[in-house]
Amino acid sequence: MTRISLTVDGQQVTDDVEPRTLLVQYLREQLGKTGTVIGCDTSNCGACTVHLDGTSVKSCNVLAVQADGSEVTTVEGLAGEDGTLHPVQEAFRECHGLQCGFCTPGMIMQTVDLLAENPDPSEEAIRLGLEGNLCRCTGYHNIVRAVQHAAGAGSDTERSGQDTGVTA
Amino acid sequence: MIPASFEYVAPTSVADALAALAEHGDDAKILAGGQSLLPVLRMRLNAPEWVIDLGRIDGLRGIRDAGDHLAIGAMTTHHDVGRDPLVHEHALLISKAITHLADAQVRHRGTFGGALAHADPAGDLGAPACALQASFVLQGPGGTRTVPAAEFFVDLFETAISDDEILTEIQVPKHDGWGASYEKFVRVAHQWPIVAVAATVRMEGDTIAEARVGLTNMGSTPVRAEEAEEALAGCPATEEGVAEAAALAAEGTDPPSDLNGDADYRRHLAGVLTRRAVLAAAGRNGTTAPV
Numbered sequence: 001m002t003r004i005s006l007t008v009d010g011q012q013v014t015d016d017v018e019p020r021t022l023l024v025q026y027l028r029e030q031l032g033k034t035g036t037v038i039g040c041d042t043s044n045c046g047a048c049t050v051h052l053d054g055t056s057v058k059s060c061n062v063l064a065v066q067a068d069g070s071e072v073t074t075v076e077g078l079a080g081e082d083g084t085l086h087p088v089q090e091a092f093r094e095c096h097g098l099q100c101g102f103c104t105p106g107m108i109m110q111t112v113d114l115l116a117e118n119p120d121p122s123e124e125a126i127r128l129g130l131e132g133n134l135c136r137c138t139g140y141h142n143i144v145r146a147v148q149h150a151a152g153a154g155s156d157t158e159r160s161g162q163d164t165g166v167t168a
Numbered sequence: 169m170i171p172a173s174f175e176y177v178a179p180t181s182v183a184d185a186l187a188a189l190a191e192h193g194d195d196a197k198i199l200a201g202g203q204s205l206l207p208v209l210r211m212r213l214n215a216p217e218w219v220i221d222l223g224r225i226d227g228l229r230g231i232r233d234a235g236d237h238l239a240i241g242a243m244t245t246h247h248d249v250g251r252d253p254l255v256h257e258h259a260l261l262i263s264k265a266i267t268h269l270a271d272a273q274v275r276h277r278g279t280f281g282g283a284l285a286h287a288d289p290a291g292d293l294g295a296p297a298c299a300l301q302a303s304f305v306l307q308g309p310g311g312t313r314t315v316p317a318a319e320f321f322v323d324l325f326e327t328a329i330s331d332d333e334i335l336t337e338i339q340v341p342k343h344d345g346w347g348a349s350y351e352k353f354v355r356v357a358h359q360w361p362i363v364a365v366a367a368t369v370r371m372e373g374d375t376i377a378e379a380r381v382g383l384t385n386m387g388s389t390p391v392r393a394e395e396a397e398e399a400l401a402g403c404p405a406t407e408e409g410v411a412e413a414a415a416l417a418a419e420g421t422d423p424p425s426d427l428n429g430d431a432d433y434r435r436h437l438a439g440v441l442t443r444r445a446v447l448a449a450a451g452r453n454g455t456t457a458p459v
């Protein structure tokens with residue numbers, strides 16, 4: 001067991017984990033944050049996307065011990081404290097950017113990252129930016145529209161979390 | 169889905185990492201960005217007793233101007249290399265290749281050194297490293313040695329890095345003013361290349377003065393298309409001239425046959441993609457010449 005301390009959705013947590021524990025497993029099974037889902041075994045689908053120190057990662061392909069000392073934001077940490085949806089969440093709702101909804105947490109987290117890097121992306125840039133997120137329902141057109149809607153709203157799509165400069 | 173149990177250490181210096189490697193030897197595996205290693209561990213294709221995480225060694229991250237070359241720290245992420253202005257100015261081919269590598273999330277974690285150490289023949293960084301004649305700095309218990317790209321890649325997933333060594337830095341000779349293009353051929357989005365070609369050229373007027381061409385997935389290691397390079401030197405940057413030289417791209421290669429295509433198909437692709445990549449690098453397709 002290895003002790004880790006990190007901030008998840010604004011809350012400081014400390015836990016003992018086996019080194020082999022994946023970040024997604026830790027979030028879901030130890031913290032009960034089941035908003036982040038697992039959609040594949042190969043790190044292709046992006047359903048598990050969260051932000052680690054301010055940039056998007058596939059949480060099935062990061063060990064929990066690698067996140068020690070970091071700041072993690074999941075889809076559950078996007079909405080305001082009063083429940084106001086994040087502008088990207090709002091845009092997915094508005095544009096019906098989902099069908100079954102399974103890919104949605106990852107799509108939303110990757111969109112927040114994409115818009116932080118490029119606030120006014122072309123359609124091509126959106127499709128490339130979401131390349132690592134698969135939608136089994138293939139509802140890509142409305143997903144792209146939702147991203148455009150969120151960008152057009154010119155809203156606060158700041159990256160979540162603190163940029164610690166570790167990857168900068 | 170979940171790796172077999174292992175012990176974990178995260179040293180904060182190269183010296184400590186080397187000590188851990190010396191202690192655990194064959195039973196240890198180095199962890200960089202984890203974007204290739206963790207899938208392997210999760211599928212239980214490998215089950216090391218120790219995992220040595222280089223992620224806490226700050227000195228292995230970053231890009232430095234070292235006079236005639238750039239020094240890229242092994243742990244610099246694909247994302248950071250891809251958007252680095254020094255890389256864009258002095259080694260444009262690398263910036264070009266990274267835009268085709270994996271997806272945003274993987275680029276945020278995966279590292280330049282990790283991808284090269286992994287030595288997947290379908291990986292997108294080996295061919296640019298060969299084309300730019302990069303050198304690899306390996307640190308071990310006996311000190312530091314520098315290995316040229318041509319000797320670094322040994323076989324499928326095999327490099328010159330010994331079990332007791334760590335790749336710390338990649339040195340990339342500056343290619344200021346050279347145009348560059350990376351042409352990656354895939355059947356569907358988000359896939360490994362069936363074949364890809366990394367080309368960089370130095371122009372003198374309308375003539376290609378020098379060209380370097382690296383091939384991805386045309387053998388068990390990335391290789392240079394030396395015959396095509398020779399034929400391109402002094403060649404006018406026209407469709408016909410470049411096509412003739414590019415037809416030599418597959419000379420001397422031994423490409424694999426698999427579900428995505430047989431060896432002959434790959435040889436054909438290598439010629440077509442070399443023509444496209446060289447013309448684009450020479451600024452003949454509009455967008456890829458240096459400004």
Ligand SMILES: Cc1cc2nc3c(=O)[nH]c(=O)nc-3n(C[C@H](O)[C@H](O)[C@H](O)COP(=O)(O)OP(=O)(O)OC[C@H]3O[C@@H](n4cnc5c(N)ncnc54)[C@H](O)[C@@H]3O)c2cc1C
Nearest residue numbers: 198200201202203204205270278279282283285291292335
């Ligand atoms: C969904 C997905 C898509 C991908 N698509 C592409 C693609 O299109 N093109 C492409 O090129 N790659 C692709 N990759 C792989 C990606 O480039 C990886 O980042 C890279 O192959 C490994 O880098 P890493 O830092 O994650 O290394 P790790 O996975 O941590 O390590 C890889 C191997 O190298 C060894 N190693 C790592 N660093 C060192 C070091 N400094 N010294 C000695 N040994 C070391 C490790 O022990 C391990 O054996 C993809 C990966 C995923 C998950």
Ligand code: FES
Nearest residue numbers: 039043045046060
């Ligand atoms: S569950 Fe992480 S990428 Fe599919």
Ligand code: FES
Nearest residue numbers: 099101135136137
């Ligand atoms: S909405 Fe069903 S997987 Fe995307």
